[in-house]
Amino acid sequence: MIKCVHCGEENEPIFTYCLSCGKPLEQSLSSFKPRAAPAGKGAGWNLVAVRADGGLGTEYPLIQGANTIGAKGSQVMVADDPRVADQHATVEIGDDIAFLKDLGTRHGTFVRIRGERVLADGDQVRIGHALFALELKRPRPQPAPDGSAWLGSLGVLPDHYGRVLRLGPEDVVLEAHVLSKPEVTLGRTAGDILMADDPFVSSRHAAFVRSGETCTLKDLGSTNGCYLRTRGRVAIHDGDQILLGHHVFRFQRNARA
Numbered sequence: 513m514i515k516c517v518h519c520g521e522e523n524e525p526i527f528t529y530c531l532s533c534g535k536p537l538e539q540s541l542s543s544f545k546p547r548a549a550p551a552g553k554g555a556g557w558n559l560v561a562v563r564a565d566g567g568l569g570t571e572y573p574l575i576q577g578a579n580t581i582g583a584k585g586s587q588v589m590v591a592d593d594p595r596v597a598d599q600h601a602t603v604e605i606g607d608d609i610a611f612l613k614d615l616g617t618r619h620g621t622f623v624r625i626r627g628e629r630v631l632a633d634g635d636q637v638r639i640g641h642a643l644f645a646l647e648l649k650r651p652r653p654q655p656a657p658d659g660s661a662w663l664g665s666l667g668v669l670p671d672h673y674g675r676v677l678r679l680g681p682e683d684v685v686l687e688a689h690v691l692s693k694p695e696v697t698l699g700r701t702a703g704d705i706l707m708a709d710d711p712f713v714s715s716r717h718a719a720f721v722r723s724g725e726t727c728t729l730k731d732l733g734s735t736n737g738c739y740l741r742t743r744g745r746v747a748i749h750d751g752d753q754i755l756l757g758h759h760v761f762r763f764q765r766n767a768r769a
């Protein structure tokens with residue numbers, strides 16, 4: 513399977529365009545190298561720090577090719593954040609595509625979900641201060657040939673297709689929320705998953721919605737959004753917001769380019 517770098521959809525390798533978003537799947541191959549821009553043309557892209565009040569701060573112009581983000585010796589410097597590594601992530605700018613890649617860090621690199629996003633088993637999402645992981649249920653075992661149920665297969669949980677785990681330090685599971693309804697909502701004042709003590713969470717923030725055997729995360733118009741942890745190289749687009757540690761950057765075209 514080829515995992516689309518634009519939308520995350522898994523596609524059969526016989527296809528050349530993603531069935532979900534229509535972008536060329538060639539860009540999703542690990543061997544794909546973005547074309548450099550013609551000589552003399554600037555990269556035309558910036559990372560702009562987003563301040564805690566939502567306003568925009570320092571602008572970091574990006575160069576063609578690889579730009580690093582991190583605490584030391586990087587093009588885009590992030591100081592005073594213990595969850596940001598010296599070399600944390602790269603933004604690779606090509607002529608017609610840009611990629612974000614986490615450099616194997618402990619705390620990860622996240623991209624804000626626009627509207628909704630299909631999640632895969634093991635995906636991690638930052639919402640407010642909290643980190644959640646999606647655990648999709650493995651296919652239900654078939655009854656044994658003599659018709660008896662497998663020991664331990666009954667009476668433990670209601671019918672469900674997965675769980676949302678709230679992770680603490682060292683990935684310890686703090687809470688487990690069973691996905692047994694078509695829609696499991698999360699919010700500060702309302703929802704199945706309540707986050708009453710987190711000021712960064714909107715009153716109705718997000719919903720985990722069943723879609724077949726998997727789960728779609730829907731942002732319900734929250735102020736601070738939901739951020740998906742990147743796995744491997746992902747394409748980023750104009751206006752995307754990137755989160756590392758507690759720092760948010762907006763990837764955008766340079767208006768002066």
Ligand SMILES: [Zn+2]
Nearest residue numbers: 516519530533
């Ligand atoms: Zn796609």
